[in-house]
Amino acid sequence: MANPAASQSNGTVVAGQYVIDGSRPLPPVGGSAAFAVTDQLTGRNDLMAVRVQRQFPPRPRPLQLLPSASIDGLLAPVAYGSSPVPGAAEEACYMICLAPPGPSLLGRPRPWPEPELLECVLRPVAHVLEHLQLRGLTHRGIRLDNVFQSRPGQPVVLGTAWAAPPAMAQPALFEPPYSAMCLPAGRGDGSIADDVYSLGVLLLCLSLGHGAMPQLDDAAILHRKLEQGTYAALAGDERLPPIVGDLVRGMLAEDPEHRPTPTLLLDPASARGRRLAARPPRRAQRSIPIAGREIWDARSLAHAMAVESEQALHALRAGTVVAWLRRGLGDALLAAHLEELVRHRTLDALPDDSNGDATLVMRAIALIDPLAPLCWRGVALWPDGIGTALAAAQDSDPETIARLEAVIAYEEAGNWAAVRAERCDFAVLRVEARQQHAWLQNRGQSAGVTCLAYLLNPLMPCASPLMGGHWVARLADLPPALEDAAGKVDRKQAAPVDPHVAAFVSARLERRLDNELTSLAGSEGSGVACLAQLRLLSQLQSRFHSKPLPALAAWLAAQAGPVLATWHNRERRAAVAARLQVLVDEGYLAPMVVALDDPVARSADAREAEWAVAELGRIEAELGQISSGASGRAAMARRLGQEIAAGFGLTALATVLAVAALG
């Protein structure tokens, strides 16, 4: 769906069709800037562009499935692409979607009558959720400021929730507690039951005429929801209309399986009749202090253990948690299971095995509260949100990245699923965890997590500092971005294929370039690495960018010193360097690879170099022989001289004898 963008005099164009008017900003959507958009082909202007933030990749499946779907009551995405930012020298990515038909419900603080709630809110939203469910999608953005109404009495319209990770902008009030406790970017797509929960909160707020618990922050709301149950915490002593009250009670069930489906909600009478006995959390006879709080129920205990994992570990090892579960809460079965878990860990423990301790706490939390997400050393997330969590923390939160890396490296998603196998697809989660672990191992230590972030987020742009203001989400965008960067960097110091670029290419390309990427990983700065990055970029150019890249070619030529040094013959080396300079001006990288790594010439060079070494050895030996042969030469000179003297005497004698005989 990503299409090349262009800039026009009156704005920038996305997907060759949608003109973003930077001078007409709209109210932000989930914290992202929004602008008015005009379709220059049809003249339609009921569109808006939501700017995508670099570290929060948009949701690929909705962007793939929804543009072709026609769902009333939903601001579905229409197009997606990068474009220059109006008035700035950088690019940004925009998601084009329908503009809201009117103000958000946040601007209508009066209590809504029950018929209007059912007809204008419940049915339209349930209808949208039903369509989304049919396509295997979720919304995860139902909240007061993201639901719109053109005018009173009209059906509401669900806002956009596609330009950022699922539920990232949701406040704790509108999210189920087990999603609210997660990293904002690690909540995952979730299920349609989570949207039903949010719709329930929306109905409750509209019915009350004000937001529930407005005086509390997100953490306090979460605590209260866990302690009292959502309905009791939000409704309190307020009286709701009977039908809405019954529906909301079911929709706010803590267990997603107890919530009504969207299809059921289309018929409120039936949905009202399907009442499940939602028991309030069992309260213990005495509390247990963890994380500076007095805990009275199992769900709050699990949450406190998730937040303060060190204290939780101490409490588990000391047996206070088991004792509290058995005597305080009266759940002997759960206490026995937990005791067995701790006993196994104690028996199998290795010294300084901190990851094993973290696994123990994670398993204990999953055992105490099977509805809880994966909790690992203070970080909570759903396994399907691990990719977006990696992307969000990539350059800003190394501590979280380290924890997420450990989650992947120890396949904790599989371990977590094994403890609560009846509440998830254990086999799928186990396979995914193993796959992610394998990716992490295969891609080298330095770029492993980075590469995994790109793999798990197909629309995430390359985060290399070399990209400057370019939005590079596709491999086709990479060569021009590097060409632009070539004019701004120190060509001797900075390599065009840095770890981010290598990880990006590795994640976006098939396995044909794995050899080059592997060569790059283990030999920074060497001739092998220089040649590998040249090969890599030449393949990218030949496949995605047919135009010349002279600046990038010059950059690579400046980096080619180690490769040139591998040529033994200086004249040949100088000839290759000269040839390289000629090719740099042409701007095509493939001939540079041929010039630098011609196998026939290289073989001849190596062979002749061996001959030269042997010849040099022979010369050295002969010179040594000459310098050490003075005595030998003296002896020979003496012998020869004496023979010459004797020969002279003999000649004289023979001559005299001949003269005497003749004469």
Added chain:
Amino acid sequence: MAKRNAANTTAGSRDRAQPHQHSLVWLQGLLCGALVALATPTALLLGVLLGPAMLALILDRQQGRPRARSIALCSLAASIDPLRALWMTGHSIATATALLGNMRTIGLAWSAAAAGWLLAEVAPIAVRVVLEALSASRAARLRAERARLTEEWGLGSAPNDQ
């Protein structure tokens, strides 16, 4: 053990060489005696004219006696003419004495002996000069070749062994 074997081998060859040398000396003595007895004038003339050569044979202890050989050959060449004159004029003691009384005859023979000695001394030096010149020329050519290879193939700097 090896040293002892080597010593035994050397001693054995000396034992084998000594009888041969002794018989040669005896043979030479016999010939000289025969010459003195049968051709006294010739023996007298050669004894005086080849005196330096005989002295050199005694003094030259070098193997093969190269100096003595050169002196002897040159002296012998210078003695041929007086010897022929002796034999052509009756081969008498008086003639031999007369020839020996001629200082030119003795001077020529002894000068030839001196020339032989000089030749034996100078020739090795001249040959050595020639050999050293050839070696220096060859070394210069090799160094030039080495410098060319080093430069062309980048094989490291050439050692300064001029």
